[in-house]
Amino acid sequence: xxxxxxxxxxxxxxxxxxxxxxxxxxxxxxxxxxxxxxxxxxxxxxxxxxxxxxxxxxxxxxxxxxxxxxxxxxxxxxxxxxxxxxxxxxxxxxxxxxxxxxxxxxxxxxxxxxxxxxxxxxxxxxxxxxxxxxxxxxxxxxxxxxxxxxxxxxxxxxxxxxxxxxxxxxxxxxxxxxxxxxxxxxxxxxxxxxxxxxxxxxxxxxxxxxxxxxxxxxxxxxxxxxxxxxxxxxxxxxxxxxxxxxxxxxxxxxxxxxxxxxxxxxxxxxxxxxxxxxxxxxxxxxxxxxxxxxxxxxxxxxxxxxxxxxxxxxxxxxxxxxxxxxxxxxxxxxxxxxxxxxxxxxxxxxxxxxxxxxxxxxxxxxxxxxxxxxxxxxxxxx
Amino acid sequence: xxxxxxxxxxxxxxxxxxxxxxxxxxxxxxxxxxxxxxxxxxxxxxxxxxxxxxxxxxxxxxxxxxxxxxxxxxxxxxxxxxxxxxxxxxxxxxxxxxxxxxxxxxxxxxxxxxxxxxxxxxxxxxxxxxxxxxxxxxxxxxxxxxxxxxxxxxxxxxxxxxxxxxxxxxxxxxxxxxxxxxxxxxxxxxxxxxxxxxxxxxxxxxxxxxxxxxxxxxxxxxxxxxxxxxxxxxxxxxxxxxxxxxxxxxxxxxxxxxxxxxxxxxxxxxxxxxxxxxxxxxxxxxxxxxxxxxxxxxxxxxxxxxxxxxxxxxxxxxxxxxxxxxxxxxxxxxxxxxxxxxxxxxxxxxxxxxxxxxxxxxxxxxxxxxxxxxxxxxxxxxxxxxxxxxxxxxxxxxxxxxxxxxxxxxxxxxxxxxxxxxxxxxxxxxxxxxxxxxxxxxxxxxxxxxxxxxxxxxxxxxxxxx
Ligand SMILES: Nc1nc2c(ncn2[C@@H]2O[C@H](COP(=O)(O)OP(=O)(O)OP(=O)(O)O)[C@@H](O)[C@H]2O)c(=O)[nH]1
Ligand SMILES: [Mg+2]
Numbered sequence: 001x002x003x004x005x006x007x008x009x010x011x012x013x014x015x016x017x018x019x020x021x022x023x024x025x026x027x028x029x030x031x032x033x034x035x036x037x038x039x040x041x042x043x044x045x046x047x048x049x050x051x052x053x054x055x056x057x058x059x060x061x062x063x064x065x066x067x068x069x070x071x072x073x074x075x076x077x078x079x080x081x082x083x084x085x086x087x088x089x090x091x092x093x094x095x096x097x098x099x100x101x102x103x104x105x106x107x108x109x110x111x112x113x114x115x116x117x118x119x120x121x122x123x124x125x126x127x128x129x130x131x132x133x134x135x136x137x138x139x140x141x142x143x144x145x146x147x148x149x150x151x152x153x154x155x156x157x158x159x160x161x162x163x164x165x166x167x168x169x170x171x172x173x174x175x176x177x178x179x180x181x182x183x184x185x186x187x188x189x190x191x192x193x194x195x196x197x198x199x200x201x202x203x204x205x206x207x208x209x210x211x212x213x214x215x216x217x218x219x220x221x222x223x224x225x226x227x228x229x230x231x232x233x234x235x236x237x238x239x240x241x242x243x244x245x246x247x248x249x250x251x252x253x254x255x256x257x258x259x260x261x262x263x264x265x266x267x268x269x270x271x272x273x274x275x276x277x278x279x280x281x282x283x284x285x286x287x288x289x290x291x292x293x294x295x296x297x298x299x300x301x302x303x304x305x306x307x308x309x310x311x312x313x314x315x316x317x318x319x320x321x322x323x324x325x326x327x328x329x330x331x332x333x334x335x336x337x338x339x340x341x342x343x344x345x346x347x348x349x350x351x352x353x354x355x356x357x358x359x360x361x362x363x364x365x366x367x368x369x370x371x372x373x374x375x376x377x378x379x380x381x382x
Numbered sequence: 383x384x385x386x387x388x389x390x391x392x393x394x395x396x397x398x399x400x401x402x403x404x405x406x407x408x409x410x411x412x413x414x415x416x417x418x419x420x421x422x423x424x425x426x427x428x429x430x431x432x433x434x435x436x437x438x439x440x441x442x443x444x445x446x447x448x449x450x451x452x453x454x455x456x457x458x459x460x461x462x463x464x465x466x467x468x469x470x471x472x473x474x475x476x477x478x479x480x481x482x483x484x485x486x487x488x489x490x491x492x493x494x495x496x497x498x499x500x501x502x503x504x505x506x507x508x509x510x511x512x513x514x515x516x517x518x519x520x521x522x523x524x525x526x527x528x529x530x531x532x533x534x535x536x537x538x539x540x541x542x543x544x545x546x547x548x549x550x551x552x553x554x555x556x557x558x559x560x561x562x563x564x565x566x567x568x569x570x571x572x573x574x575x576x577x578x579x580x581x582x583x584x585x586x587x588x589x590x591x592x593x594x595x596x597x598x599x600x601x602x603x604x605x606x607x608x609x610x611x612x613x614x615x616x617x618x619x620x621x622x623x624x625x626x627x628x629x630x631x632x633x634x635x636x637x638x639x640x641x642x643x644x645x646x647x648x649x650x651x652x653x654x655x656x657x658x659x660x661x662x663x664x665x666x667x668x669x670x671x672x673x674x675x676x677x678x679x680x681x682x683x684x685x686x687x688x689x690x691x692x693x694x695x696x697x698x699x700x701x702x703x704x705x706x707x708x709x710x711x712x713x714x715x716x717x718x719x720x721x722x723x724x725x726x727x728x729x730x731x732x733x734x735x736x737x738x739x740x741x742x743x744x745x746x747x748x749x750x751x752x753x754x755x756x757x758x759x760x761x762x763x764x765x766x767x768x769x770x771x772x773x774x775x776x777x778x779x780x781x782x783x784x785x786x787x788x789x790x791x792x793x794x795x796x797x798x799x800x801x802x803x804x805x806x807x808x809x810x811x812x813x814x815x816x817x818x819x820x821x822x823x824x825x826x827x828x829x830x831x832x833x834x835x836x837x838x839x840x841x842x843x844x845x846x847x848x
Contacts (some may be wrong), residue, residue, distance in 0.1 A: 008814065011792065280691040
């Protein structure tokens with residue numbers, strides 16, 4: 001008889017690592033096992049099953065490379081191949097090849113020129129040649145280190161967005177076992193942070209194997225990330241209030257724009273640091289790019305005008321000064337940039353009911369204006 | 383002075399109106415886990431203020447709970463629920479479960495909390511919620527359907543049941559005895575007693591662990607409690623109802639009269655006093671037991687639960703409301719599969735789905751009447767730990783614990799919970815093998831390890847802490 005289900009199995013144990021024996025209480029034990037190791041499962045159970053599935057995947061995806069003799073190299077190539085896929089660079093586009101060609105051309109010229117230049121120095125004078133060779137070496141080393149750092153940076157950012165996609169799946173899953181290992185990947189961001197560590201410990205105390213993946217994520221979000229969210233919220237609020245005031249008061253539009261831009265970028269970087277990334281140059285740029293990209297997707301510009309007039313009330317808008325409206329508007333813009341940065345940096349995506357609302361920040365900005373209304377009016381008239 | 387006094391009065395009055403009482407009905411057939419559930423619930427709440435293991439019970443998770451204390455209960459004639467006795471059993475060496483309940487008991491908990499509502503917070507800093515819970519033998523629950531049935535109707539039901547296996551051979555002795563009696567004729571006390579004794583033996587045989595049947599009426603026959611030996615319990619149904627018998631002192635007439643007085647003095651009293659006026663209800667079901675004992679026990683248990691829940695009919699038309707002229711106002715009903723620690727965690731969703739399937743009809747009825755319902759798999763006292771074993775080179779999740787009848791720990795993969803009701807021939811040990819585990823060794827009883835008690839608490843009481 002073929003069965004569709006897994007039959008019950010019993011392992012009789014004296015202690016954790018004992019071998020199973022046939023249980024005599026059981027009339028008909030379906031399966032007797034010769035050797036069994038049981039482990040207290042927690043994250044371990046998950047990682048077991050994970051490595052298991054990874055094995056499967058890597059077997060099917062292994063590229064056809066004849067590098068059996070060099071396992072390390074083979075691994076590297078495989079890894080690189082995977083990365084290449086992940087980066088999703090459009091290799092079919094002629095523009096890509098144009099830029100590649102130009103770049104290589106330029107580098108080639110540089111290298112060839114430098115080499116012949118150094119060779120010329122050597123033929124002139126050995127010491128001068130040595131000096132330039134040394135200089136060349138220094139340049140090469142520092143350049144490659146910079147590139148390496150940027151690459152690492154880029155990978156870190158990539159890992160956040162990978163974590164986010166994984167987290168999104170887990171939040172919606174009803175399964176068991178992957179939640180804790182996923183969360184411990186996030187927790188690695190916070191190993192140095194004393195304040196987060198306490199809450200992490202509490203979280204690990206609370207969570208257990210019978211929590212489903214989505215429950216584990218919800219718990220982590222509630223017990224560990226919520227505090228960070230609140231800090232981020234405060235940061236954004238402060239920044240948007242400042243921006244709003246700055247724009248409303250500043251006599252020079254150009255100056256205020258520059259200042260706003262600068263402080264916004266600083267805010268984005270602060271948020272990234274808060275959520276555990278240490279943004280370098282590249283990741284900052286791509287982060288900022290991402291944030292603005294998502295902002296454009298959201299069609300902010302249309303919203304801003306609407307929201308300002310919502311806040312002030314249509315009739316009021318004509319009464320208050322245009323500059324005040326501008327101030328509030330740029331404050332709201334900053335807030336939205338901040339919230340998008342939050343969503344980009346938070347390793348575990350927000351659940352729908354947790355997602356921060358910019359409207360509440362907008363209200364607070366407006367409230368802060370109202371409370372400082374008098375002094376504000378006076379400075380304007382004075 | 384006067385104003386401050388007035389203010390004080392006002393505050394007190396307000397406090398009283400803000401304090402609320404919830405009557406929680408814990409419903410479950412015998413051995414379904416009521417006593418363990420109530421003990422765990424009491425213990426979780428008593429230590430809730432510093433208990434990190436209730437993350438999904440919002441008041442506790444948000445740190446708004448100030449503490450819980452048992453209070454003297456409102457009904458002074460009912461014994462207090464001895465959760466300390468159950469705790470002692472858990473803490474004994476070796477740990478064991480409490481004995482089957484043989485009487486009714488009650489507990490009232492006062493839970494202090496801070497409201498999350500800003501307005502209420504202004505009015506009073508700390509609020510109190512009183513929770514009343516009653517524990518009773520599960521056998522008595524099956525008396526409830528009797529209220530709706532006349533003696534003839536009941537007898538017909540029993541006759542129907544006794545036609546089928548395994549009741550037909552278990553009831554053999556009693557039926558043979560009845561066949562020899564002419565029920566229309568006058569009779570003597572000995573015959574009556576013999577008949578009821580044989581019937582009681584039949585019920586006890588059905589209740590035996592091997593048979594595992596649950597639909598056993600009247601409930602007091604298998605768990606007499608304080609009525610042990612009382613003549614009130616000396617009757618039994620009749621298999622062939624005689625037509626047109628008016629004689630009061632015939633076998634039939636006497637049995638009928640005793641049945642009616644059982645209903646009047648035992649059943650009605652019990653329900654009137656203890657099942658009136660509850661606001662929240664949890665129905666505990668031991669699904670796993672039926673997997674072990676076979677398809678017929680599953681059908682039997684499903685029938686029993688449906689009968690019981692039908693009498694709780696939540697709308698205006700229920701027996702309850704017609705008989706006692708009150709409106710049950712239960713607004714939340716939780717169906718819980720108990721002993722979820724007998725299965726591996728990845729089977730929990732399946733267990734929930736199976737219970738949903740099993741109680742679909744009752745669930746639909748309750749929803750139709752506007753009651754909010756939910757289904758949950760929980761364990762009031764977690765006796766096992768999930769472990770991972772390697773089986774044929776693959777990791778297999780198992781549970782590990784010490785079985786009730788042994789000293790040695792055991793790791794077991796007990797089988798998968800089906801999401802559809804399997805055909806009768808599949809209910810075998812080939813497919814399901816659920817072992818009863820003994821309680822874990824506890825160092826102190828502060829917070830008993832549990833599965834999803836926080837979810838149950840949140841559903842049943844959560845909104846009362848707003
Ligand atoms: N493993 C485990 N077993 C449980 C749990 N709850 C109950 N049990 C088992 O179920 C049995 C019955 O539990 P009780 O709480 O006494 O059941 P009850 O509903 O009060 O039964 P009656 O008083 O006879 O109506 C216990 O002896 C335990 O073996 C649980 O959470 N985990
Ligand atoms: Mg009990």
